[in-house]
Amino acid sequence: MSNPALSNNPALNGKTLTAEELRRIYEQPAAQMQRPGIDTPATEAGFGGQQPPAVAPSERPMTYENTISKTVLLFVIVLAFGAVGWFMPALAFPAAIVGLVLGLVNSFKKQPSVPLIVLYAVAQGIFLGGISGIFEAQWSGIVSQAIIGTLAVFGVTLLLFRSGKVRTSPKLNKIFMVAIFGYLAFSVVNVVLMLTGVNQDPWGLRNGWLGLAIGALAVLLAAYSLVMDFELIQNGVRNRVPEKWAWSAAFGLMVTLIWLYVEILRILAILRGSD
Numbered sequence: 707m708s709n710p711a712l713s714n715n716p717a718l719n720g721k722t723l724t725a726e727e728l729r730r731i732y733e734q735p736a737a738q739m740q741r742p743g744i745d746t747p748a749t750e751a752g753f754g755g756q757q758p759p760a761v762a763p764s765e766r767p768m769t770y771e772n773t774i775s776k777t778v779l780l781f782v783i784v785l786a787f788g789a790v791g792w793f794m795p796a797l798a799f800p801a802a803i804v805g806l807v808l809g810l811v812n813s814f815k816k817q818p819s820v821p822l823i824v825l826y827a828v829a830q831g832i833f834l835g836g837i838s839g840i841f842e843a844q845w846s847g848i849v850s851q852a853i854i855g856t857l858a859v860f861g862v863t864l865l866l867f868r869s870g871k872v873r874t875s876p877k878l879n880k881i882f883m884v885a886i887f888g889y890l891a892f893s894v895v896n897v898v899l900m901l902t903g904v905n906q907d908p909w910g911l912r913n914g915w916l917g918l919a920i921g922a923l924a925v926l927l928a929a930y931s932l933v934m935d936f937e938l939i940q941n942g943v944r945n946r947v948p949e950k951w952a953w954s955a956a957f958g959l960m961v962t963l964i965w966l967y968v969e970i971l972r973i974l975a976i977l978r979g980s981d
Contacts, residue, residue, distance in 0.1 A: 768955070773942075773956060777956040787828050790835060793839070795835075796836075798835075798840070830960070874934055885923065896911045931962045939958075
């Protein structure tokens with residue numbers, strides 16, 4: 707799914723107000739608090755159909771440099787605690803639950819919380835380390851292949867975005883949302899079937915060519931999510947939003963890259979399991 711941490715973020719939605727616009731808005735009734743000259747359809751206004759408020763430029767703005775530094779810091783934490791999960795794979799499942807809860811909390815918070823974002827990185831590091839160790843024991847070299855694949859998708863997407871050849875659009879966003887909810891519905895059904903014992907295959911319904919097709923779709927969705935992340939970060943830097951929102955940007959990138967890594971790891975496992 708696209709990152710609510712970024713797309714619902716009032717600082718990164720590309721709507722920056724001038725001092726004059728702020729004055730005019732403050733003089734209006736609360737029900738009319740909207741940027742003058744901006745007419746945003748409900749379908750593009752974020753979850754719940756509400757347009758996030760705009761923010762004024764900050765004297766200590768978010769920059770590409772501080773966003774990159776925060777992103778690197780979070781991934782260092784993920785790697786450090788990934789070592790813990792690698793040697794203690796039994797912690798992977800509880801860490802996955804904790805990571806899911808923290809991910810949802812961070813995504814829908816109105817303000818970024820650095821401690822909660824760091825705790826999310828800790829939990830996801832343990833989870834990723836655990837499953838990576840299990841997969842590596844089964845298929846030697848699969849983790850390095852998944853890392854290379856993740857970096858390749860990230861690099862190609864970033865280069866295409868920087869070149870201006872790929873951008874989001876309202877139509878593509880709608881298609882993305884339909885596809886992502888379909889993917890989530892399939893994933894929930896698959897997990898339920900596996901937990902109830904109806905399907906005892908290690909991958910459930912995600913096996914064989916169907917599993918590969920679902921995995922390929924997930925990688926495409928994650929790549930488009932990266933484009934959304936890049937675009938929203940670009941808006942935040944361009945609009946000189948407060949530096950604290952760089953933490954939300956780093957969190958959003960981390961969510962997408964972790965999802966991408968897990969999907970590529972699963973695809974490789976299906977391919978190598980069929981050899």
